Amino acid sequence: MLFRKDMDPRCAYCQRGQQINEREVACVKRGIVAVEHHCRAFKYDPLKRVPPRPAALETERLKEEDFSL
Template sequence: MLFRKDMDPRCAYCRRGQQINEREVACVKRGIVPVEHHCRAFQYDPLKRVPPRPVTLDIGKLKESDFSL
């Protein structure tokens, strides 16, 4: 998920930007821009991207028959 080739570029995880708050990024090239903005100078930095939380297992819906062969 973090290293997908088909991801959409965003200033929130660009190497040239530094996130100020949840809505704005300080970009070296463009100045203060929204997190969803991007430009031609976008360079992906996987360490800045926060992946979505994993889905938790709902044990309440499972039955004994789900575990038998």
């Protein structure tokens, strides 16, 4: 997921930007922009991307026979 080729560019995970707060990024090229903004100078930095949280395991729906052969 972090290294997909078809991802939407966003300033929030661009090499040229530094996130200031939840809604703004300080871009070297454009100045202060929204996190969802992007430009032609976008360079993906996978270390800035926060992956979605994994789904929680619903243990109340599991039964003992689910774990037997």
